[in-house]
Amino acid sequence: MADEKKVYLDYNATTPLEPEVIGAITSSLTEEWGNPSSSHDAGVKAKKVIDEARCNVANMIGAKSSDIIFTSGGTEGNNMIIQTAVKYAYHDMSNGYPGGDNRDKLPHFITSNLEHDSVKLVLEHLAEEGTASVTFVPASSKTGQVDVDDVLSAIRPSTCMITVMLANNETGVIQPIKLISEKLRQINQSRKSLPKILLHTDAAQAIGKIEVDVEDLGVDYLTVVGHKFYGPRIGAIYVRNLGDKDVPLYPMLYGGGQERNYRPGTENTVMIAGLGKAAELVVKNIICYKNHLSSVRDYLEIKLQATFKDRIHLNGKFATSERLPNTCNVSILSDKLQGHKVLSNCRILQASIGAACHSQNRPSPILLAIGVPESVARNALRLSVGRETTKDDIDCVIQDLIQAVNQLENHITET
Missing domain, CATH: 3.90.1150.10 (Aspartate Aminotransferase, domain 1)
Incomplete structure (x- = not known):
């Protein structure tokens, strides 16, 4: 037995881990062990590895490398993006939203009832502590997807973010993110004095199994999880035109200024090297x-x-x-x-x-x-x-x- x-x-x-990923990690352990913030040769070698990995992750999802921030994994990435939306909303709602009611005193999120706990529980916690309100749109029993019109009909003046996973981890059903994006773009153009509604998708299960392109999807944020596509247990987030006010990102941590001050702390060069190699393999072999x-x-x-x-x-x-x-x-x-x-x-x-x-x-x-x-x-x-x-x-x-x-x-x- x-x-x-x-x-x-x-x-x-x-x-x-793919053998090539193990090779990249092993090489980095012995060759690129320096602090990437240091200006000497050891630091420069480590920073080069990180830069290359960032480009590989960006290429994998059709993004610019400047729009990629490395994280410890999907849970951190999802939390960071959701917390950003809360701060973004509070920044724009100090005087309340025109045409709103009592519900609109709080930032409003729209999501599905299919989400991973790293989205679902975060939103439930925000609602329980009175920081935000949340609408959980039920999926259809006929398609396994959320209905695009149901998602959009839940929009309020105070809606700050729609977050729907790209593919479900249990059924594999792919959600209509592109259609949501296309219709949301029209709604955002008509909101006039109201802030833009941000769109996030957790792509943890999709990457490495199907083609994922942020331009095709039209999302503002996307979560990447390395261990779902034969990489190490770290991750990354995509933020459209990172640094522009239109799609903000607020740090959850404060410290040494790494990752352009968005995610401080000495970079985990070894695991980033592995993530970059895993992304490179996806690009070549998807x-x-x-x-x-x-x-x-x-x-x-x-x-x-x-x-x-x-x-x-x-x-x-x-x-x-x-x-x-x-x-x-x-x-x-x-x-x-x-x-x-x-x-x-x-x-x-x-x-x-x-x-x-x-x-x-x-x-x-x-x-x-x-x-x-x-x-x-x-x-x-x-x-x-x-x-x-x-x-x-x-x-x-x-x-x-x-x-x-x-x-x-x-x-x-x-x-």
């Missing part, structure tokens, strides 16, 4: 990555349906919505096959029932939010394939699921 091959299908939770992921994920779903037939329910697969090419959220229908029980009885499959940071023994709030019945949601398995996953791996997983299901339904206890 201990020697059985393991098949990891939890790439939406985290990914391993089409190949996407095609491979899609091929293997589709094969997985075909095999699941062929094996378990009408007992299979694909959660989040909608005729009119696009999904990430690597993500399959599936339930095997039975009152004995709750997701956590199935995974506990698998010998080789390593996967999850939802977001890695959530309880493993309750139905996913995301699935419930898109209309999946609770009895079906309790059985959900989130299977996310990676660059290394093969069809042979999928065949092994199918056999593993068969034996796990048999154990649970027949009450077989191994000795």
Whole structure:
């Protein structure tokens, strides 16, 4: 048992480092160890690595390198952007908003009920402490997406930001960010004396799986998370025309002035080097990555349906919505096959029932939010394939699921 091959299908939770990324990190540990703020050779070498990495991250999302700020990861990036919107709003609302009511004494955010906790809980906290108000727009049970018109109809005079993820981490459903942007641009032009409504998307799950371009999306802010695309556990944020008043950024920390005073503290050159290399690989290989992921994920779903037939329910697969090419959220229908029980009885499959940071023994709030019945949601398995996953791996997983299901339904206890 201990020697059985393991098949990891939890790439939406985290990914391993690519060998080239490990090489960049190792090289930086030994060669670019200087303080990037120093003017001598050791410092200059470290700063060059950071500059190159910044360019690679920018190229990956179609941005200017001057619009990229490195962070510790997605949670910091999302917090920084949301806190910026609060300060931006308070700066412009000292005398209240014309045409507003009592609700408009507070900055107003619009988001979806699908967001990662690093957005959702931040906004809930701001609302609880009376710092901001929040509208959570429900996703459609017919598409798994937020409806663009529902998002825009929630706008108030005090609305300061719309923040909607680019792709959901559990279902893989891609949200209509470009359409929101296009319509929001028209609304902003008509707001006259009211401040611009800022647009943010958390692109953590999308980058490395599909093409992501900030100009095409039309966003003001975008969050990058390295460990989702075979990079280290740091991140970056994109801010449109960073430094201009139109799209502000306020620091959460104060100190030595690194990252143009937006994110002070001596730079983590080693991890930044790894992030830059991971971004470079995405730029070079995204089409190949996407095609491979899609091929293997589709094969997985075909095999699941062929094996378990009408007992299979694909959660989040909608005729009119696009999904990430690597993500399959599936339930095997039975009152004995709750997701956590199935995974506990698998010998080789390593996967999850939802977001890695959530309880493993309750139905996913995301699935419930898109209309999946609770009895079906309790059985959900989130299977996310990676660059290394093969069809042979999928065949092994199918056999593993068969034996796990048999154990649970027949009450077989191994000795």
